[in-house]
Amino acid sequence: MPVTLINVFVVPKDKEDEFVKWWQDVKADITKQPGFISGKFHRSIKPGSRFNFINVAIWDNEDVYWKAYDKSVTPMKAKLEQLGVEMTPALYHVAFEY
Amino acid sequence: MPVTLINVFVVPKDKEDEFVKWWQDVKADITKQPGFISGKFHRSIKPGSRFNFINVAIWDNEDVYWKAYDKSVTPMKAKLEQLGVEMTPALYHVAFEY
Numbered sequence: 001m002p003v004t005l006i007n008v009f010v011v012p013k014d015k016e017d018e019f020v021k022w023w024q025d026v027k028a029d030i031t032k033q034p035g036f037i038s039g040k041f042h043r044s045i046k047p048g049s050r051f052n053f054i055n056v057a058i059w060d061n062e063d064v065y066w067k068a069y070d071k072s073v074t075p076m077k078a079k080l081e082q083l084g085v086e087m088t089p090a091l092y093h094v095a096f097e098y
Numbered sequence: 099m100p101v102t103l104i105n106v107f108v109v110p111k112d113k114e115d116e117f118v119k120w121w122q123d124v125k126a127d128i129t130k131q132p133g134f135i136s137g138k139f140h141r142s143i144k145p146g147s148r149f150n151f152i153n154v155a156i157w158d159n160e161d162v163y164w165k166a167y168d169k170s171v172t173p174m175k176a177k178l179e180q181l182g183v184e185m186t187p188a189l190y191h192v193a194f195e196y
Contacts (some may be wrong), residue, residue: 008149020193024194040192041193041194042192043193045101045188049187050188078171090147090148094139095151
């Protein structure tokens with residue numbers, strides 16, 4: 001059963017461009033992972049938004065997601081710490097499509 | 099230019115079912131608004147997730163979104179307050195689709 005990974009980011013104002021640039025490498029790696037389906041990386045329109053970046057990605061199932069997560073989490077956490085970025089990832093099911 | 103509304107909710111554990119039931123009425127109203135395109139209402143898989151519900155909806159443009167928001171915000175805020183729900187809505191553009 002497909003799952004949706006939603007990762008809510010709080011990125012310091014002065015690190016936004018560096019974060020976006022870094023994310024382009026991350027996404028190149030994610031798309032190669034078995035079980036990855038599709039993703040959308042969102043940037044808030046208003047400068048003062050609390051959550052200025054939100055990633056929404058669909059995976060075949062929970063199992064393939066965690067396999068990919070385990071491979072990428074260590075380097076990812078190091079970079080996020082360096083940038084001072086707060087991330088809150090979680091897995092979701094779609095309760096309603098409308 | 100289409101915009102994506104992402105609304106991040108923190109719903110008290112004991113109010114989740116009531117919130118989901120209420121959201122079914124909200125979504126029936128949203129889909130009637132001019133400029134609404136599509137939406138996905140997500141529920142977290144793990145019980146302890148910080149953000150247990152996240153709504154992602156696409157609108158034709160910012161203008162139609164705010165018109166719909168102005169119409170629905172007052173009754174919505176009253177209900178959310180009664181349920182003790184915290185919501186963080188913001189508008190986004192898709193920076194990358196992958």
